[in-house]
Amino acid sequence: MKFDTIIIGGGLSGLVCGLRLQRAGRKCAIVSAGQSAMHFSSGYFDFLDRTPDGKDVSAPLDAVDLLDKEHPYSKIGKARLTAYAEEVKEFFKGCGIMLEGDPCRNGFRITPTGNFKRTWLALDDFSVFETDTCPWNKVLIVNIEGFLDFNTAFIAQSLESKGTVCTTSILRLEEMERIRKNPSEMRAVNIARVLERREVEDKAVGLMKDMAGDADAILLPAVFGLKEAGARTRIEKALGKKVSFVATMPPSVAGIRTQMKLKAGFEAAGGVFLQGDTACGAEMDGSHVTGIGSVNFGDIRLEADSYVLATGSFFSKGLTAAPGHIVENVFGLDTDAPSERKKWYCTDFFGRQDYISYGVKTDSSFRCIKGGGTIDNLYAAGSILGGCNALYEGCGAGTAIFSAFSVADTILSENA
Amino acid sequence: MVQHGIKNDNEFDVIIIGGGITGAGTARDCALRGLKVLLVERNDIATGATGRNHGLLHSGARYAVTDQESARECIEENMILRKIARHCVEETDGFFITLPEDDLDYQAKFVQSCNSAGIKAEIIDPKEAIRLEPSVNPSITGAVRVPDGSVDPFRLTSANITDAKLHGAKVMVYTELISFIKEGDTVRGVKVHNRITGEDMEFYAPVTVNAGGIWGHAIAEKAGTTINMFPAKGALLIFGHRVNNIVLNRCRKPANADILVPGDTVCVIGTTSSRVPFDEVDDMKVTPDEVDLLLTEGAKLAPALASTRILRAYAGVRPLVSADNDPSGRNISRGIVLLDHETRDGIKGFISITGGKLMTYRLMAEWAADAVCKKLGTDKKCQTMDIPLPGSKSEGVEEISRKIWAHPTASQKATAGRHGDLTVRVPSEDELDTSLVCECEEVSVGEVKYAINELDVHNLVDLRRRTRVGMGTCQGELCACRAAGLLARARNCAEGERNDLKRFLNERWKGIYPVGWGDALRESEYSQWVYSGVCGLEK
Missing domain, CATH: 3.30.9.10 (D-Amino Acid Oxidase, subunit A, domain 2)
Structure with missing residues (x-):
């Protein structure tokens, strides 16, 4: 099978890259093994929350100059990064994903444990706060009865420590009975499926009306809108109060919805999405990739002019760590990981974990490197890239989106 | 139960320092003999060597060639534990x-x-x-x-503690020895500090037992003597x-x-x-x-x-007592060491029980309790070789489960396996109690509640020792947060619980990073994204 570009990996980066290429008329295929990091999304995209040496960042674009030359943002360059940041809302809107927030400035979000954390743009139904305090005086925090992955006590304690008056309440819905019967079913996605039925949502809203009292705003677990966003606006309208969603522990309803929307957008533009397949058996001719195999296609080769590696890091199986080295799984590319594994970790769980920064080496256009030599038609995008610590710096989504933009633009310019 | 003219709440027949298996076993043995017992432990039960070994029910074969005495002790205890600690x-x-x-x-x-x-x-x-x-x-x-x-050392320790308490013992975890109360050359009691309430307290007893494992070295020093550990x-x-x-x-x-x-x-x-x-x-x-x-x-x-x-x-x-200057420690006997500090050092009312191993804890406890009784002048006999521990009083998991539930599920059987015949006390009335906190180890909300209410659980690590929450393949990925929520509710302290959650994750990480590659690293990357990233928890 022949395509213009084959993208390996169907997470945020692979989908964004595929969508951009497909919209520009390139015939693309995405080989996707299944779940991606989107499944444990916070409901927000981060651009750059802090510098590699730990300084908080308010305006991500202003901090780009402080980054090392191997950082993906340095390779893209400030000028292009600025243009990309301005373009990002429009890009996602094209797939029906509405992002909230200022693309040039960081704001804050409330986390599932009640912390205020820097962030950039919010997915539909979430909101970005301007400061690290709650903008309301009185807040009602509601949970679904029996749902253990959302903790109202943590959130209430945190908001109260900053002066907000909080009450907590529990929604009892008999429609949840069926999933509650199975001891492991009370998880965010299953709850979202039940709430997907409008009459159940209406019932929940009715119950909340009785609970709301004189609260200025209501915080809810993000268990609404597995297929379509918009629940927040409906609930706000019905209650006449501000409503804000707070992420739950995984799985992430909003992350899954966003991934499905991107996939639908990619397919609507004519792209081929090979779901549940794993790339393997890459074929090379010198410094040129000539084709790849896949588990499902067996002997049938997948061929293209260019290839994008967007397989993610360890969790997504783009990288695998062995006791003394870290390998890239599809092409055996060069990685930037030191062999001494003591250097991979910080002994504090919450410290900067260097292993998360490891990834494949690339040239300034994100072309991959193998055995010291550049491969001319293989690019990398997203968290498979080395040079940045997406978790510590809070630059995971930004790296995924902007490196995907950059790789797509390089491919388009070379084939213009 | 008052034996020796005890009138006050802070007076006991015997004070035991250390909540490892030796201290727990000694507390149970003494309590079964009718003594008024206080056990103080500076952390949780089973935090030292007790919980950090193979969990091997030695036959004694390992020591047969090099140490016949230890081998004999092992096989005898092996046969006893099969009876009294079947769960x-x-x-x-x-x-x-x-x-x-x-x-x-x-x-x-x-x-x-x-x-x-x-x-x-x-x-x-x-x-x-x-x-x-x-x-x-x-x-x-x-x-x-x-x-x-x-043998599951956590379960074994917990069962000994439970039985000691059932027989009137007072067990104080997170209670640290500050100093001994001495009168001349006699130990009259202990001054302790409760690490949770911050309170200092004094307790008195005619005999104090040092069952501190490797920490027994420092305990003995506080009493004014040295054990060459x-x-x-x-x-x-x-x-x-x-x-x-x-x-x-x-x-x-x-x-x-x-x-x-x-x-x-x-x-x-x-x-x-x-x-x-x-x-x-x-x-x-x-x-x-x-x-x-x-x-x-x-x-x-x-x-x-x-x-x-x-x-x-x-x-x-290992709390070995050194006899010579063996650099590896392999050739020191794993034998039991009972020290009467009166005859050894002239310190009255104080004994140390050390050396030995998990396998011979019951025998160590028997020796220690015998020594305590001798000092108290009573001749109550040891019964621990015959009386089953709580949890092991009836038949196997199947029978226990079926007595409670008509059609026990896999997770209910897992609970029964952990708590034996005490499983009847685990709330399982409604769906909220049966929903799972930890999917790897099948721990329900009810079991967590039971542990919090009845098994002296103060934090997530304690909970792990009682229920196996967070011990499975995911090493506490999501169950830690769920259990933290339940603890926060039970203790009505969300801020403390958030810090507890951080400590728990760090404690798990400490064991993971030395083997951090392959799937262990994958799982950790996920955990770190969830807790540092999505939740935004920091150092």
Whole structure:
């Protein structure tokens, strides 16, 4: 099978890259093994929350100059990064994903444990706060009865420590009975499926009306809108109060919805999405990739002019760590990981974990490197890239989106 | 129960310092003899060497050649524990295998030594051994079958504590010894500090027992004497699934990493042995060299270990009492050491029970309780070899489960396995109580509530020791947060619980990063994204 570009990996980066290429008329295929990091999304995209040496960042674009030359943002360059940041809302809107927030400035979000954390743009139904305090005086925090992955006590304690008056309440819905019967079913996605039925949502809203009292705003677990966003606006309208969603522990309803929307957008533009397949058996001719195999296609080769590696890091199986080295799984590319594994970790769980920064080496256009030599038609995008610590710096989504933009633009310019 | 003119709440017959298995066993033994007992433990129960070993129900075969006395003690205790602690024990049997690099002549001497210690040791054909235990190294040249097994040390300690309390003992965890209250050369009691309430308290008893394991060294110093202890670190690895069903040992003189023990859903390889300074015993870290050694040697017992996911690495410190200047600590007897400080050092009302091992805790407790009774002038006899522990009073898991539930589910049976006949106390009335907190180990909300309400649980790590929450393949990924929510509600303290959650994750990480590659690293990356990223928790 022949395509213009084959993208390996169907997470945020692979989908964004595929969508951009497909919209520009390139015939693309995405080989996707299944779940991606989107499944444990916070409901927000981060651009750059802090510098590699730990300084908080308010305006991500202003901090780009402080980054090392191997950082993906340095390779893209400030000028292009600025243009990309301005373009990002429009890009996602094209797939029906509405992002909230200022693309040039960081704001804050409330986390599932009640912390205020820097962030950039919010997915539909979430909101970005301007400061690290709650903008309301009185807040009602509601949970679904029996749902253990959302903790109202943590959130209430945190908001109260900053002066907000909080009450907590529990929604009892008999429609949840069926999933509650199975001891492991009370998880965010299953709850979202039940709430997907409008009459159940209406019932929940009715119950909340009785609970709301004189609260200025209501915080809810993000268990609404597995297929379509918009629940927040409906609930706000019905209650006449501000409503804000707070992420739950995984799985992430909003992350899954966003991934499905991107996939639908990619397919609507004519792209081929090979779901549940794993790339393997890459074929090379010198410094040129000539084709790849896949588990499902067996002997049938997948061929293209260019290839994008967007397989993610360890969790997504783009990288695998062995006791003394870290390998890239599809092409055996060069990685930037030191062999001494003591250097991979910080002994504090919450410290900067260097292993998360490891990834494949690339040239300034994100072309991959193998055995010291550049491969001319293989690019990398997203968290498979080395040079940045997406978790510590809070630059995971930004790296995924902007490196995907950059790789797509390089491919388009070379084939213009 | 008041024996010796005790009038006040702060007066006891005996004070026991240390909530490891030895202290717990001694508290139970003394309480069964009718004494008024106080046990103080500066952390949680089973936090020292008790919870940091193989969990091997030794047959004694390992010591048969080098130490007949220990071997005999082991086999006798082995048979007793099978009766009194059946819900903590798994009867797996063990093999002592000979590899091509080992001397097969050792086998005859080994079998003869076992037999003379009273341990049934049966030479079996290597082919038969491979048939019975397919994970064993196929190149074995010899195999001997012995009555080894596995034992859950947390469950065992908890059951002893529960029974001590049922018999009137007062158990105070997170209560640290500040100093002894002495009158001349007599220990009259202890001054302690409660680390949770911040309160200092004084307690009095005619006898105080030092059961502090390796920390007994410092406890003895506070009383004004010295025990010449030898802190011998032993590192172990836990694998993510149960590779073997029969304990695998090397048939040779005891050495590094030559025991592989199956337990619950996992298996454990160990140990190493190296002397460590006293100032490190509170924070044992496993080094990359130790991990590599355990893996290399472990794969010789069961080659599948080389490709099995490692869950975590951990290390304990054996409380050995040194007799000579042996640098490895291997040649010091694992024997029980009971010190009466009156005859030894002229300090009245104070004894130390140390040395020994998990396997012989009951006997150690018996010796200690005998010594206590002698000092108190009573002749109450030990009953712990006959009276089953709470949880082991009725038949197996199936019977217990069926008495409570008409059609027990897998998770209800898992609960019954952990709590034995005490499972009736686990709330399971409605769906909220039966919903799962920890999916790897099938721990329900009800079981967590039971542990919080009845088993002295103060934090997530305590909860893990009572219920196995967070011990499974995900190492506490999501269950930690769920359990933290329940604890926050029960203790009405969200801020403290958030900090507790951070400590729990750090405690898990400490065991993971030494083996942080492959799936262990994948899982950790996920956990770190969830807790540092999505939740935004920081140092």
